Amino acid sequence: MRALIPYKKENAKSRLSPVMGLEEREEFVELMLRDVVNTLCESEIEAIDILTPSEKGVAEDIKANIVISELGLNDAINEYLKVTTEPVLIIMADLPLVKSHHIQEITSNDRDIVIAPGKGGGTNILFINDPSNFHVKYHGSSFLTHCQIAKDRSHTLHIYDSFMTGTDIDEPQDLVEIIIHGQGFSKDYIENKFGTQLTKGRVKLCSIA
Amino acid sequence: MRALIPYKKENAKSRLSPVMGLEEREEFVELMLRDVVNTLCESEIEAIDILTPSEKGVAEDIKANIVISELGLNDAINEYLKVTTEPVLIIMADLPLVKSHHIQEITSNDRDIVIAPGKGGGTNILFINDPSNFHVKYHGSSFLTHCQIAKDRSHTLHIYDSFMTGTDIDEPQDLVEIIIHGQGFSKDYIENKFGTQLTKGRVKLCSIA
Numbered sequence: 001m002r003a004l005i006p007y008k009k010e011n012a013k014s015r016l017s018p019v020m021g022l023e024e025r026e027e028f029v030e031l032m033l034r035d036v037v038n039t040l041c042e043s044e045i046e047a048i049d050i051l052t053p054s055e056k057g058v059a060e061d062i063k064a065n066i067v068i069s070e071l072g073l074n075d076a077i078n079e080y081l082k083v084t085t086e087p088v089l090i091i092m093a094d095l096p097l098v099k100s101h102h103i104q105e106i107t108s109n110d111r112d113i114v115i116a117p118g119k120g121g122g123t124n125i126l127f128i129n130d131p132s133n134f135h136v137k138y139h140g141s142s143f144l145t146h147c148q149i150a151k152d153r154s155h156t157l158h159i160y161d162s163f164m165t166g167t168d169i170d171e172p173q174d175l176v177e178i179i180i181h182g183q184g185f186s187k188d189y190i191e192n193k194f195g196t197q198l199t200k201g202r203v204k205l206c207s208i209a
Numbered sequence: 210m211r212a213l214i215p216y217k218k219e220n221a222k223s224r225l226s227p228v229m230g231l232e233e234r235e236e237f238v239e240l241m242l243r244d245v246v247n248t249l250c251e252s253e254i255e256a257i258d259i260l261t262p263s264e265k266g267v268a269e270d271i272k273a274n275i276v277i278s279e280l281g282l283n284d285a286i287n288e289y290l291k292v293t294t295e296p297v298l299i300i301m302a303d304l305p306l307v308k309s310h311h312i313q314e315i316t317s318n319d320r321d322i323v324i325a326p327g328k329g330g331g332t333n334i335l336f337i338n339d340p341s342n343f344h345v346k347y348h349g350s351s352f353l354t355h356c357q358i359a360k361d362r363s364h365t366l367h368i369y370d371s372f373m374t375g376t377d378i379d380e381p382q383d384l385v386e387i388i389i390h391g392q393g394f395s396k397d398y399i400e401n402k403f404g405t406q407l408t409k410g411r412v413k414l415c416s417i418a
Contacts, residue, residue: 015410116372117372117389117390118411119386119411120382120385120386120410120411120412120413121385121389121405121411121412122411139407139409140407140412141389141405141407141412143389144389161371161372161373162370162371162372163325163326163370163371163372163374163375164370165372166372166375170410170411171410171411173329176329176330177328177329180326180330180350180352180353181326196330196350198348198349198350200348201224201329201379201380202327202328202329202330202331202379202380203329203330203349203350204329
């Protein structure tokens with residue numbers, strides 16, 4: 001069983017730019033990647049592949065194989081799936097709340113496809129038992145798209161329902177979830193830069209003066 | 210085992226006002242309440258109490274007891290807990306993605322306290338085995354507060370990790386989750402008013418022209 005982490009450091013997480021500069025975002029995205037890799041290392045995943053457009057983007061001490069592809073995200077993953085003969089867990093690099101028990105629950109499920117939805121229709125984790133008989137289509141409402149692809153191919157499907165795997169870090173407000181529920185490098189980094197502010201509604205992010 | 214739903218129809222969900230007028234919000238909040246009550250009716254909850262400031266606010270055909278209190282949310286719930294001698298599930302009225310299996314998993318847990326966190330530090334569902342030995346403090350980062358209260362009272366605690374119970378409907382972007390993952394009256398209502406728009410990031414809400 002392999003895990004695949006699509007990853008791009010260069011100008012990463014542009015939707016966080018209202019609260020973080022380019023260097024900060026590139027530093028932060030690497031820390032989230034480290035948290036995800038550490039979580040995978042604690043689970044029963046046998047090999048970790050990082051799919052990235054350039055070798056330079058991945059720090060050398062990160063314990064994973066590097067798969068270089070200059071194709072767009074979907075084409076790059078679909079090329080990878082074509083040549084992979086064992087089950088694959090595709091996990092996004094911006095999921096620092098995921099723990100090893102989530103990975104174990106997802107990979108031990110006996111359905112053909114397991115999808116952990118993200119906010120706003122995203123696919124945060126996608127487990128594919130037979131990669132030769134599936135293709136991905138990220139962006140847009142990929143959660144519904146992947147459910148439909150599974151149905152079209154008569155695959156059995158499980159929706160993995162978790163707040164923690166559902167929390168991808170994309171927008172400033174998401175950083176609050178790291179402060180409240182986080183762990184590891186990402187939490188240390190964000191707690192050093194931001195605090196939380198109580199409002200009548202949800203807790204909001206604020207700068208540390 | 211009882212369920213308690215705090216509910217206020219009058220000027221409800223003011224944070225949805227950028228996309229919904231007062232009447233629409235009051236109509237919508239009642240539909241979400243109906244979905245939550247229906248879900249509870251399908252589970253093993255024996256009695257449903259709706260805690261509200263005014264009897265007029267709850268439609269007569271909703272199958273639940275009405276508990277009137279003009280106190281603030283926390284005081285009203287804490288008064289209720291003081292006089293309740295059986296386990297209580299406190300569930301917010303803005304959780305239309307919750308299904309009966311969530312309720313069954315939460316109430317069958319053997320810990321003293323079960324908390325289902327919401328976005329931005331909220332407490333969406335709180336199961337209290339012994340109401341005489343707990344008090345609530347909603348608003349602000351109530352998830353962390355309730356964890357601390359459980360710890361201070363030496364209660365055993367389970368964090369219930371679910372995307373669906375974690376999705377409270379408070380802000381316009383949350384309505385997208387109803388369109389993608391919803392069910393029941395809330396989904397019908399929102400799908401008649403809004404559509405979704407694909408962006409480079411998360412799916413966004415848009416008006417139906």
